[in-house]
Amino acid sequence: MRLLEERILKDGSVRPGDIIKVDSFLNHQLDVQLFDEMAKEWKRLFAGKEINKILTIEASGIAIAAIAALEFGVPLVFAKKSATTNIDKEVYSTKVYSYTHQKDYNVLVSKKYLGPEDKVLIIDDVLANGAALEGLIALVESAGATVSGVGIAIEKGYMPGGKLVRDRGIQVESLAVISKMDDRTGEIRFAGEE
Amino acid sequence: MRLLEERILKDGSVRPGDIIKVDSFLNHQLDVQLFDEMAKEWKRLFAGKEINKILTIEASGIAIAAIAALEFGVPLVFAKKSATTNIDKEVYSTKVYSYTHQKDYNVLVSKKYLGPEDKVLIIDDVLANGAALEGLIALVESAGATVSGVGIAIEKGYMPGGKLVRDRGIQVESLAVISKMDDRTGEIRFAGEE
Secondary structure, eight states: OHHHHHHHHHHOEEETTTEEEOTTTTSSEEOHHHHHHHHHHHHHHTTTSOOOEEEEETTTTHHHHHHHHHHHTOOEEEEBSSOOTTSOSOEEEEEEEETTTTEEEEEEEEGGGOOTTOEEEEEEEEESSOHHHHHHHHHHHHTTOEEEEEEEEEEETTSSHHHHHHTTTOOEEEEEEEEEEOTTTOOEEETTOO | OHHHHHHHHHHOEEETTTEEEOTTTTSSEEOHHHHHHHHHHHHHHTTTSOOOEEEEETTTTHHHHHHHHHHHTOOEEEEBSSOOTTSOSOEEEEEEEETTTTEEEEEEEEGGGOOTTOEEEEEEEEESSOHHHHHHHHHHHHTTOEEEEEEEEEEETTSSHHHHHHTTTOOEEEEEEEEEEOTTTOOEEETTOO
């Protein structure tokens, strides 16, 4: 999606440790008008698919997924990263390894909000190793629900996550796929550019 | 807001420990069409106010605030609950006590995304003691920005948070104000009903 790629080039930056810093518009300050355009693009890309629920994971995916849910006209469920006192004990849960924090955490969804009748579009902001995404897919499968597709804002195309999920036959639509980035030169290249 | 009150009566429940459980539509599974109606109501209630940014706190406020930001046509900033490796060290921060988890946590906003030019509408899902809200107001004040108002989905009217903030002259618009609830009988009463 040219609009998102141009925004990454304009306002994003590359930091040591393979970090794409997009917190001025994607995951700290949020340009919700951009999210609305992204939502419309996913609506177009998943036009053939049956979707009655959107699933994401807290926290940085929630705003993108909420605006996508509004565009698709379906409810949003967000998976929580740890048990809180006011969530049901009746949950689906799975362990996810966080490369950012270098530890495992639990991801939970109440059994009331995911079931065999659900055709789920998973939305997240960034796809790299795919650990969080694999966790969300595992939750959908635990519930006997179907993954209708995966919508990602930014995929690191040189990391294994995207291929792992596509190889399972799941439609993954990443609106910007970074093929190469360099924190010394600041260069960011997108798939299909060379 | 009658629509939200009716939904709380229909799908909410009262749990021991003064918990209003609304996770089927407000903070785990999210009815984003309802959020869109709530956003329009806040737009009406804050019609006279200058607002160029919306501020919330992760995680359960984000979706409501994102859809409000779309309605107001302004960016959303969400305060983060702990330092992560890919947030700037240049942050405003304040300590907030969590009654749910019974401990202090840090709340952070990058200095880049809040400044003296900002007229901020704070949005959150639930207001009770007001600890999180006081933290958000402190962040706005640290930045030299102005609090234009506060929009809350559900306020516990019998708890001190709302009064504390209104006594400072801040316009607080809670779309449903619970005046009384009882976990034994399941009764929920709203302000203005008796």
